[in-house]
Amino acid sequence: MSAPPPVDLEALNAVFSEKCTKSSNVCFNNSRIYEAGFQAKKEKNEDKTVFFESKLGLMAALFDGHHSEELSEYASQTLPALLCTRIETTLAEKGCSLGDAVTESFIKGIEIMIVRCYQTDWSDPKWHDQDEVWLILGWLREHPKFQRARYAVAGTTVLIAFVDNAKENIWVASLGDSDAWRKSLDGSTWDVTRLSDFHNGNNPKEVERLEREHPGEPPVIRYGRVLSDLAVTRALGNHQLKTPLPFARYILGAIWPTPFIPEFFNEEVVKLGHTNPPYISATPTVCHHSLKPGDILVLSSDGLAYELRNCLEEDKLLAVVSLAAATSMTSLPPRSTLWSVKLGHGFIASTEGDNPAERLIKNVCFGTNLEQMADAVKPSKQWDDISALVLFL
Template sequence: MRVYQSKLPTKDEDRTIILPFEHGTMIAIFDGHHSNELAEFASQHLPQMVANCFDLTDQNLDESIVEIFRTFDQSLVEPIYALFPPDEDWTGPEWEDPGNVHEVIGYGQDDPQFKQGRLAIVGTTVLIGIIDKKKESLWVVSLGDSYAVCGRMENERMVPIVISDNHNGHNDKEIKRIHDEHPGEENIVRYDRVLGYLAVTRALGNHQLKVQSQPLARRIMPYFYPSPVCTDTFEACDHNGHHTPPYMSSTPTIHRYDLLPGDVLVFASDGLADSMYYHVAREDRWDVIMSLVSGEDDERLGWKAIRPEGPTNIAELLIKNTLFGVNAEKMAEELADPGRDDVSVVVVDLATSHSSTRLLSS
């Protein structure tokens, strides 16, 4: 088994962890939104927490992992509650004064309580893949919209099998779930975003869309600036009758898959496939990516792929070929685009001819 890792950062909001542990190898991708704070914090703690609980004899393994996510996410907001008396309702006139709020929560990153509170305000998605030591099984833990995809050879063609769940406003099942949890409320998902605001439907953090206390969400949390949820969002909530949080979930979905010798696994933040937004149909993007993984060109991409010369970091080459290939003009455009999303990729080659595990990182 060989493991290749690479990234092309723009906003520096992605974090990637590769963790060998007792039962195998864990790959984790954290894609932060509105800052890198929670992606950084979660990447330092959550993978080891999952590794510590990963017991193949546990009949309730999925539930154990879900509970770790739930507990971890709740721990992000508890420090904010701890700053106030237990019975505080935050509706009093004193909380209309920003000075009174900052006296409690601090004034900036130099104040520990402010810095810690920020972790509840911003967010991150999480994708975890666990490959057992025999390389026969893969567990995929999905929270958000990063991808785990298995490339499997069928009729001399590498076919993509998406093995992660996509928790965002493009997933009809997620939209139905949200509306089922909030009966009678309309327009919860607008413009493919939760409350017209957040593209993902599940993530760590983002507690302004989770806490039961609306005064806390509206009158205190925005002072952990910069607040990603603007006043207009809450005004729209009032207009549309959205008063039954949480509207964001921290519950991951978990699946186990059987692996075959020769499978190639690709774990990627959403920036890889989304980079094709304007020129490749959504349903074709992973076909194109798997063509590139197998060393083939794909006319749907619009340019030729860079060919490897000597030992090659497959993950790095995949990013380059997906974004621009040999097209120098496209390369200059992508590398100069400040609005481009971060792209993080880990490629795992399960070919049995390789007896060692090697990590290549650019």
């Protein structure tokens, strides 16, 4: 049996570079912010990262799209600026604390993107005629109403962090299952903290919430997913799981390509007794934490956490921030040996001028293992997009 051909590292690096976007900036009183996104086995990367500076602080955001990149792209271009403006307006009009202004603006500013159905009788049989729907909404993406409807049909998670100018406080709003972490020096040791909540079918609190909101119905979470389909329990978009059933079935169902065809509502929703939407929430949870000089912040999409699925939860947390912050292999904690065993590869050392967010993705996905790298850049199976944002305060 002949030996497999040698792996060409230069060629693999070239392919990875084609599929990875990255950037670095110095901003916000000499803070350094790094972004990286790895497009897996999809036509387009559905993850988007962005940062936005305002006169009150810095906002960093990560959007992990599903059912297309349309909403994550749109939200990344519009939502951070809108929220920063809303924070400033709330602070000026109400004279409240910055924390209250940020929390209120996060919740109301994100919720306001919900589609409003007004008082239209969506059960009118005329809406069963897709030609009638298309006459109103259009049928090409060049039509503004059709594109707005696409934002309602597609979905995205939201993870937004706001750091005040003094770099003493951070507020993190979350819809979905992306992660925010902090590494902070406490004396001579590093303290690692999760900064965000997560909302999916594996969170018992979210399962309990949906049961409370839908008494008398069968379990909303089946096979770990909302109505056996969507992994996250909170998101922007996905209005077919939020709006009245006739609207979801006949109006949004005509906005092709739609993730939920009419048969889904017949077989998976109405037939099983799920007739009281919404089943997905657009209300974020907001967490506040204190910061210290020199803190390191990491925002990452759930694709990164999935690659760490064989590690203990405490190891996932420590691995993400340590691999992002490491300046040398000796600066990694002793437990990194265990991570290497679990992941099946060694870790790439930092080099002067490299991008910590990109290095984090590489070290979680394949590190120094060229066979794993080949499988990542030319996958034979489905891979999720992976994005990370690393901020050195």
